[in-house]
Amino acid sequence: MADKIATREAYGSALVELADKYDFVVLDADLAEATKTVKFKKAHPERFFDCGIAEGNMISVAAGFAAAGKMAFASSFAMFAAGRAFEQVRNSIGYPHLNVKIGATHAGITVGEDGATHQCLEDIALMRTIPGMTIINPSDAVEARAAVEAAMQFNGPCYMRFGRAAIEVFNDNPDYKFELGRGVTLREGKDVTLVATGYMVPLARQAAETLAAEGIDARVINIHTIKPIDKDIIIKAASETGAIVTAEEHNVIGGLGGAVSEVVCEACPVPVIRVGVEDKFGKSGKVAPLLEEYGLTAENIVAKAKAAIALKK
Numbered sequence: 001m002a003d004k005i006a007t008r009e010a011y012g013s014a015l016v017e018l019a020d021k022y023d024f025v026v027l028d029a030d031l032a033e034a035t036k037t038v039k040f041k042k043a044h045p046e047r048f049f050d051c052g053i054a055e056g057n058m059i060s061v062a063a064g065f066a067a068a069g070k071m072a073f074a075s076s077f078a079m080f081a082a083g084r085a086f087e088q089v090r091n092s093i094g095y096p097h098l099n100v101k102i103g104a105t106h107a108g109i110t111v112g113e114d115g116a117t118h119q120c121l122e123d124i125a126l127m128r129t130i131p132g133m134t135i136i137n138p139s140d141a142v143e144a145r146a147a148v149e150a151a152m153q154f155n156g157p158c159y160m161r162f163g164r165a166a167i168e169v170f171n172d173n174p175d176y177k178f179e180l181g182r183g184v185t186l187r188e189g190k191d192v193t194l195v196a197t198g199y200m201v202p203l204a205r206q207a208a209e210t211l212a213a214e215g216i217d218a219r220v221i222n223i224h225t226i227k228p229i230d231k232d233i234i235i236k237a238a239s240e241t242g243a244i245v246t247a248e249e250h251n252v253i254g255g256l257g258g259a260v261s262e263v264v265c266e267a268c269p270v271p272v273i274r275v276g277v278e279d280k281f282g283k284s285g286k287v288a289p290l291l292e293e294y295g296l297t298a299e300n301i302v303a304k305a306k307a308a309i310a311l312k313k
Contacts, residue, residue, distance in 0.1 A: 003141075004166035007198075008105040010141035011162045012036025014148035015073065016043045022152045024071040024101075027062050029055045034164075035075040035105045055080045059088035059100070066098035071152065074100060078107035078161060082123035093157045094130040101151045101158045108249035109277065109294055110165035110199060112287045119282030125254025127159040128227055134180070135226040137161040137256075139201035142171035143224055146178035154180065161198065163249075165287050168202045183230035189219030192305045193237040193244045197223045197256045200247035200275070200296065207301035218305060229259050231267065238268040243308035245273050247301050252276035271311035273304045 015026055016039050027049045032038040041048040051058035055076050062072035074081070081104040082089070093100045104123060111119045127135050134156060138144040144162060151158045186201075187208050196204035201222045208218040219241055221233060238244060244264060246257040257274030264272055277294050291297055 003169045005141035005169055006164060006166045007138050007141060007144040007162040008036050008164060010144035011103055011105065011148060011160070012039040014145040015040040017145070018149055018152060019044055019047070022071070024073060024152065025049065025065055027051055027058050027072060027074045029053060029058045029076040029080065031076055034077070035103060037073075037075045037103070055085040056088045059085045060092050062100045063088070063092040063096070063098050066093075066100045067096070071099045071101070073103055075103035075105065077118060078104035078120035078123045079118050082120060082126050082159070086126055090130055094133055097132050097156055099155050099157070101160065103160050103162065105162040106164045107161045108163060108199060109282050109290045109296060110163050110249065110287050111282070112164070112290065113284050115284035116281040121251045121277050121282060122254070123159075123161065124226055124248075124250050124256070125258070128254060128259065130157075132156060133227060134158040135161070136180075136224060137198040137226055138224050139196075139198055139222050140167055140169045140171050142169060142176060143178060147224065150178055150180045163199055165199070167199055170202060170205070178224070181225045181228045181230060183233040184222040184224070185219065185233065186222055187218070187220040189217040190241055191217045191243075192309050193219040193221060193241045194247065194301060194305060195221045195223055195234065195237070195244055195256065195260055196247040197226060199249045203296070203298045204247050204301055206298035207305065210298065210302050211305055216305065216309070223256060223260075226256060226259060229263065231263050234260055234263045235267045238264050238270045242312045243271045245275060245301060245304045245308050247275040249296055250276055251279060253279055271308045273308045275301050275304050
């Protein structure tokens with residue numbers, strides 16, 4: 001059975017692993033144990049700064065480091081990094097296009113018992129509206145590590161979304177290559193395309209297996225970079241399969257589904273059905289029942305794929 005590792009764990013480990021290769025500092029807002037930046041704090045205390053429970057200030061401090069020529073990683077829960085600190089992210093990082101990387105953990109429903117106040121389902125939508133903001137949502141620990149290094153290799157603001165829950169590792173193969181802004185075709189197919197991001201990618205793969213057993217050939221695409229999105233791979237899939245289902249652990253408004261729909265509507269109109277949280281807040285509970293209640297399952301992706309196929313002209 002494949003290993004399961006939370007992407008937040010991979011984030012913390014990557015910071016330590018890459019510390020000698022790249023020149024950067026790490027900031028946190030009193031959540032280092034949870035965001036896993038505590039690993040960097042222990043390894044390089046002189047390069048770690050705890051800004052306390054003051055996320056807006058943390059972003060401003062990170063902007064100061066970047067303005068002085070030092071790449072900075074600012075970490076907190078997604079709800080606080082994207083929500084509470086939005087104004088500072090927009091005006092202090094986005095507007096001057098500074099080299100700050102935001103490590104946002106505990107995104108989505110899989111935060112579980114922390115409940116609606118901490119289950120950020122709006123962060124991708126918020127970050128997409130900031131001009132020049134790169135958004136990465138890795139699908140497993142291997143991709144999370146690769147995403148961190150990719151963020152270090154370019155100069156500009158970046159929002160990286162990591163999860164609390166352990167997730168199946170499936171990118172651990174010698175052919176895996178992470179390219180910023182490029183989607184990955186995990187499975188070829190001709191009848192429908194499943195476009196997924198983050199936690200939902202393994203579920204899309206499961207859905208494709210179920211569909212295959214029923215004689216439906218589903219293509220599976222992993223979109224790890226939400227912005228800039230890979231328009232070419234989406235347009236190609238739309239033209240060749242004629243129907244798309246998106247899957248994300250996020251509100252269906254403004255996230256992956258919205259981004260894919262924008263591309264398809266402008267370039268190659270075909271049916272698009274979105275799997276995600278249907279414009280609702282989360283709630284406290286165990287992860288598995290929450291995913292079932294909110295329709296973030298392989299079974300729901302299968303049902304939506306069949307519905308999308310039925311809409312094809």
